[in-house]
Amino acid sequence: MTLQARVSWFFLGALALVLVGFSTTLFFVSARYLHRRTEERVETILDTLAAAAEITSEGVEWEPDERSLTFGRRAPEGGFQWSVSDEHGRPIDGSTRQTILARRDLDRSLGGRRPVRATDDRGVGWVVGGRLLSPAQAGSTAEATLPKGFHAALLLQAAVATTDVEAALRNLALWLMGTSAGVWGLAFLGGRRLVRRALRPLTDMAEAAHAIRADDLSPRIPVSAAGDELGGIAGSLNAMLGRLQEAFERQRRFTGDASHQLRTPLTAIQGQVDLALRRDRDVEEYRRTLKVVQRKTKHLRRIVESLLFLARADHESSTPTLEVVDLSTWLPEHLMAWGEHPRAGDLRMEMSGAAPMPVKAQAALLAELVDNLVDNAVRHGEPGTPVAIAVTRRGPGIELSVEDRGPGVDAADVPHLFESFFQTEEARRRGSGGVGLGLSIVKRLARLFGATVEVESEPGRGARFVVRFPEAADETAVATATTTPA
Template sequence: MNTRSIRFRMTASYSLLSATTLTIFGVALYQFLSIIFFNYVDADLRKQAEVIKRFIRIEDDQIRLEYDKNNPEEATMADSYTDYMRVIDRYGRVINQSTGLVMMGDEFRADHLPDRLQAPRTGFRTVTARNHEKIRFIETVIYDSSHIPYLLQIGFPLRPTEQALRGFMWAGIVLIPVTVAIAFTGGWLMANRMLKPVSHITQTAQQISASNLALRIPVRGINDELDQLAATFNDMIARLESGFERIRQFSSNVSHELRTPLTIIQGETEVALMSDGANADFRRVLESNLEEIDRMSHMINDLLTLARADAGELDLNLQPLELESFLTDLLSQVQLIALEKEISITLDSSGPITTRGDALQIRRVMLNLIDNALKYTPPFGKIRIALSSDERWGRISLLDTGRGIPYESLPYIFDRFYRVDQSRSREVAGTGLGLSIVKSIVDAHGGRIDVKSRLGIGTEFILRFPLEKTAEETSPVSF
């Protein structure tokens, strides 16, 4: 999970927001409920005290409840309201205490007495009994027949109320994380769905290169922000495509137009050289011109090939091509040049391998690579061509013991006009187009080219061409 992705950040902020809102809501609700509960307890205690005050009679520290025994309502009240009752005289002595309080282990504390009896008014007090349970008391002053004050306490055990609140709190503690987890999952799925078009845009953009500018991002037709982005992006690619097309057309036209005058100059120079009239200086100039013309027409031919390859117009005549005999033939032709440079060329082959290819173009590839190997390998070096295959590819490796290519130059050697070390390159003729042509041809075959090199040790180019499918592979199988 990429924590920096918009998807994650959106989901995380959404979940954080739900967690915060739910917590605030939960805490507020808890507070609100406890206020309601305690208000209810106090109101109930007040009512109980009123009733008991009406029933209670004290004489000589003796307590009596006077009520109508035939009235069931009064009887129930007198019975249940006295469950947690206590009466204390003005010296702090408990003169009556119900069993409920005794059982809870609650004892009267003397410091609760004086202020109540001196300024008689009703008040509330929450006390923790010895069994750790809390009791809420209402405290009010009553008088006996001779007008002596006593303190009346009526209690209400808070345990059920507190239990209900605690239950509510635990429900929140468990339910809030569960809800947030559900919100996170839901948010994640939603963000996934919303951002899917963005992945499409990214994928398409990754696939687009100068050679496949025809690709477009699918527009869903709902005209939302992402559709607008895709449409803008598509417009941009369309503009790029037409720009590229114009450049391609231009270089193709220029190369084409330059070819004719160059051929004419070349022909005329050759004729002039053949005539007897030219003196030695004149000849030298003409010969040097001829070399340059040769270089230029090579370059123009290469540029034309590249322009055609870019436009997908490199018409390949794809045929089954058996590489072992093809390479043996080719080697016999270049052997002489290699001998002149005192470089040995050998071919290692594991047997005949048939690929699908255009013999002329693959020949061009091999000649370019061999030309490089010969150019950049010093005398007495070695060039080894090895042929092998796996289930998909026919593989040609071309290994030389030349000067090698610096590691940082490797990504660029297939670029047009790129030559390692421009200044030193002057010594060795070349334009830097050879390898770009090689790559275009290999690509057009659906093949691959890789390079490995170590400076001062040598270079290996590895070519892979798709194998020709045998009859069994291509014909449909019927049972």
């Protein structure tokens, strides 16, 4: 069953229960009210009959001629009936037709009881009531010998037909059923249309999502103009599609760049080997060829290792175990590994602020981060220009910065520096020898440590990369971890 059908039938079922409950309640309340009115009419007739009798100490005298009866003596069918009897049940007066009061089993309803319902031989329903009048009710004692026209007691009986009430209730029941059916039918037609229109955006969203292909994520899901929750869902899905498209575009560019970067050293190696095998050569030529192959192989190895690191960082779901590292002691020891580098003399270590400077990191990964920043600085700076490596306490955090005196970075290139395989035009022109993955690795590692990395650069005046670490909370547990240079 579709969502539209489930929602429609749920509300139609709820409406049916409400209509049935309302109609049933209204019917029974109306029936009780009409029957109560009929009982009150019976009591009114009995009051009128009682007013036509006079209760004295000598007995009860029936004198309808002196006190007029407003309802008369004729009782049309479907109207009411009344009768007056003596203490022995002998009729004294009454209406012309008594189809229900002639039943002797109605005497039990007398004596102050509420009127009862009964049915005559023709199946007509009646509400019957009775009242007993005697001197004892007036506080007197009846005499043994009664004067003429007096009675020891009078039995008053009245009955009102319920034909009109039953007809009214039948009409009310038919009206309630017809009205409820009409309301339910209108709700069925209008509700289904309303639900169909309300859920139409979902259908459009499903059709639009089905039309989106894996190779083209540019289409978007239509957003409802009503500004409701469905519009919010469509907006969220479009935002997710945008992120997926951006991720796929990055992956596509990454794959293309990786293929290009891998193809370049492989082509160079293949060319050198093919050239060397064309004819026999002397030892020096073979040595020169092998050195070229060695250099390209190292370059290729760096690319492969960087790609493996980035792929591993993308797929590892768990955060590495971090330890507290004191940068004030760890960094100088780590930079000793750069002692044999051709530009080791250009490295300048600067420390400002009181030691220790604890940060949460993993020593091996922290070494990878620092090495990539330093390698980037020495490659872009001219030999003989300083490379400043500084650790500074600033506010609630600790900053690690690496600054060179190279050509700097254009403002348009700054947002792309941490993208995989990105190289500035100046770096490609100068042939700095990088593979465009070092800064991507730096950003991934900084994120693992809960740190941020930024670049400050001005063309012609070098670049300064700053990694901002949150300071470790427990300074007493500072680890003096060091790494062995690879």
